[in-house]
Amino acid sequence: MIDLTYLSNFYCKTPQKLSMYSWYGSVRLYHFRVPEDSVLVCWHLTVTRGSGSSCGNHNISIYIRSGAPPVINPIDTAFPNETAFLLAYNLTASISSGQNTTIFNVSNPEPGDWFIAAHLPKDNGKIEQKGFSSMCSYFFQPQMFVRRVIDMPILESKAPLLQTVSSPEKPAFLKFFVPDYSTHLIFHVWGCSTEGVEGADCPLIITVGSTSLQPFSVRTVNCTGMTSCAVRLLTPPWETWIRITVESIYVNLTTTFSVSANLTVGCKPKSVGLIGDFLAKLNTNSNCVSGANNSAVVGNTTMSGNTSLMLEPFGNECLRTYSVFKEELDVVSVQFSVIGGPNLIVLTQAPTLIPLDLTSFADTGGTLNLHLKLNQTNMTNGNVSVVACLAAKSPFLALNTTQSCRTAFSQGYSLNLNVTSPKAALRLPFPEAAMWYLTLQVLCPDNASDCANVSSTVMTSVYLSACIDECGTYGECRLLRSYSYLYASCVCKAGWSGWGCTDGSTAQTYARQLVAALLLTLSNLSFIPPIIVALHRCYFAEASVYLFTMFFSTFYHACDQPGVTVMCIMDYDTLQYCDFLGSLTSIWVTILCMSRFKDIYKYTLFMLGALIIAMSMQLDRRGMWNMLGPILFALLVMVLAWVYRGVKRRQCYPTTWKRWVFFLIPGIAIAIIGLCVYVFTETDENYFYTHSIWHIMVASSVVFLLPPREYQKEPWGCSRKFCGYQICKNEKEELYTVT
CATH class of the missing domain: 2.60.120.680 (GOLD domain)
Structure with missing residues (x-):
């Protein structure tokens, strides 16, 4: 027997940010390929935690499976009927400091595809607004070290091999190829001779097969105390190399033994020949x-x-x-x-x-x-x-x-x-x-x-x-990607859960779904008062923006419902885009209207802001600065305009205390309360009423914040006439009277 030649390989994946678990899409999936004749795989599973006050101690769930992505069930949901599954091998990595590395070894690994999945604990349902939350970041990076043999001896049927093993750290490795239609396979070990030990006992442990972390993946026989032993396999895997590992129970003692294989091939289909009558049997x-x-x-x-x-x-x-x-x-x-x-x-x-x-x-x-x-x-x-x-x-x-x-x-x-x-x-x-x-x-x-x-x-x-029954009524089948690997999973809604969205233990009732749909849609009718006030004060552009926002917010939330109470008048993404665009544009025009610019400047800023907001919403409609940027700029313009008027008139602007006490302060307070509800209190459970409160608060604040109509303008836009002559508005700023 010659010494085996071992080589090492190293594989690494890019770190990915972990997410709280809510469905399989929350899992970070990694794909590795273990080379043939690998005898040892060592995974370094590294979890890195960010810094910050919100960073706590979390247990990271890690799953490993050979041959396919891991089937997991971390929140103990029910699988659909007639579904057979075997949960993947899992381990837990606890992180209490900046970085934690878990080492996981697999001897005699199954060659081929291996998958590793990781996620944080169950999602608490809190809706985090992008940029407003200070969630801690956890990153996961797996690395794989492989030790493989490049000259592993090949065992053939009915051809014994003489092998030597000296210690458990230096086992003997062999491989045997099983062709199709094989029915029985027997590995036989005999003729053991141990240096310095009398007798013909075999102090050996034989392991047949490769480890896949699943039950029955290997067969192990302890030959200690026997002069010979055998491992019998019924229906071995076809068209596959089978690994045989022989270890000694002695340390620094050499044991010589013989090993053989006896393969039985069962009946085969009748041969059709190389060509034969193949073409005659083709069906057009x-x-x-x-x-x-x-x-x-x-x-x-x-x-x-x-x-x-x-x-x-x-x-x-x-x-x-x-x-x-x-x-x-x-x-x-x-x-x-x-x-x-x-x-x-x-x-x-x-x-x-x-x-x-x-x-x-x-x-x-x-x-x-x-x-x-x-x-x-x-x-x-x-x-x-x-x-x-x-x-x-x-x-x-x-x-x-x-x-x-x-x-x-x-x-x-x-x-x-x-x-x-x-x-x-x-x-x-x-x-x-x-x-x-x-x-x-x-x-x-x-x-x-x-x-x-x-x-x-x-x-x-x-x-x-892709998914089980297309995820049913209360689920959506989504195609996921991990690097170049594609897989699918169900994302459930309306409280349903499970692999196929068939677990209704926490499902929402139809009445609750209907109440949620009505609240989220009808709460947008609170924009009717701002529209009426804007029309009454001759702010027609502002009123049209409020009408646009009310319409698309209503039908966006009608389409965004998680259950069966859904109505989509157009594509979901279009409705969402128009809702976000209208909401931010409404805030933009309201603040600029409060600045009391001349019409030519005001409408120019209206149009320029609408175009910039449309662009930013296309880039990232949930980005914090895409929303705060236009709002802060509009507030800055309004403050500068008010300061300019105050300095020029040498008095506070707006000039009357009633305007501050009965309109501006209540409007600002309502807007701040609505913003706090939107940013800090929304969860999956209370979304339908907290977001409805947000709709009502924003619309109510507009009623208070819209400035009074311009001087010499009649309500509803009717021009004042006197003795058959129309009184022209003086465009000079100093002649305006602000109340």
Whole structure:
């Protein structure tokens, strides 16, 4: 035996800011790829906390999974019916200082795709206005160190190898390739000889398989006290390298041993030859492909042309295999179509096998859906049942002896069909990147001899969708991205929660949804008094802006409802943009109107400000300075105008105490109260009434803050006339009378 050559690799991801958990989109997801023949992976999980008074001690939840993004449930919500899931391995990192690093090691890791997800604790529902909150920032950065072997010995079937191991820190590594249609695999260790120790006992620990942090991913046998030992695998993973690790219980003692493998390959489908009658079996009526350059995946083979394969020969009676078209419809949307139609003939003599190609990690970001329906009209025996098993990497073929649906390294998912329950369904969120196999067989539980030649027809439907049932009525399916990896998740509304927005334990009632919709929409009618006051005082431009704001705020909130009480008269983003634009423009024109400029200056500033506000809202409609900038500038202009008039007239402006006491001070106080409600008190629970208060406060403040109409103007814009002559307004500033 020669010494193995180890190499190291290092991978690092950019730090990302963590968020409080409310749905899967709050999670920061990282994708790594572990190279082949890696024997050790060390993750450095670093959490960095910002500085500030709002920074507290938080527990960071971290999830790790091999083959697909982690399936998590941090707030213990219910999964939809017929959903099978296995929660990912998780650990908690507590941070009480500026930085905390957690080291996590995995020996003999599963090669391929690994995913790490992290998030802060559950969101408290507080609505933070951008720029007004002082939330502490937490950043998460994973780094991966890999130790791999570049000259790992290859073990072949029935070809023993002589190996040597000297300590637990220096184990022996081997690998064995398992081809398709393998049914049994046995690894045998014998002929142990330990330096300085009498006897032929094997002081060895054998581990077969690679660690994926999931149950049954490895098999371990302790050979201590035995002269030989073996590890038996039923239905090992197909088309895969299997890792064998042998460790010694002694330190600094060399043990020599022999290891061999015995592989049993079961029945195979009948060969169709290299070309054979392939072209004669093509069906030009296929819906899956069209055009001369299209292609479709059939099992592991890509067929090109305007064709479709007919059902392949079954071969002998121990296994019936169907070929499958894999049609990629969209991102994380794939349709699997059985060639020859969805109706499968299932027998008692042999299991029926359907391969499903999900080996691309791009197919792991959605939900795998399986629907089975038993055709009861052609049942030849009413007491029989059809058993199905969906498993990854290798099929479960012993359906007639046990229904455990467990292969060598994984636990599959079993389904049962009979006359009383003719339908069955299964949903798998974030399926593992692997070849999946669906096996079906007819079973007769009472007397097997009575149904020796019984057959049943099962209609199958297998497809990959972005979300479960498109998240239902109270959810929205959103496509998420982590670097170049795309995946999907449901964001729920109206108090609903869960992976498919089906958990109604905290759901809002219809009455509450209706009250919220009415409050948020009808509260905008409080802009009617400012419109009337503006028209009465001849401020027609200001009145038109208030009308614009009232209209779009009403229909924006009618479209923004989380439940079923929703009405959208146009695109949601358009309504939101117009609402934000109208709200800020209303404040802009109100403050400039209070400055009492000449019309030519006032309307110029109106137009210039509206254009700048429109641009800033397009850049970032929730940015603090995009909102405060125009408001502060308008306030500065108003103060300068008032100071100019006060200095010129040598008296305080506005001149009367009644204007201050009964109009300006109440208006400013109402505006400040409304702003405080908007910035500091809004949460997800009270949003419908706190935001309605904000609407009413802002509209009420406008009534108080609008200046009186200009001198010599009649209410509603009617010009004063005297003796048939119109009195012209004197444009000189010093002739104005301000009350």
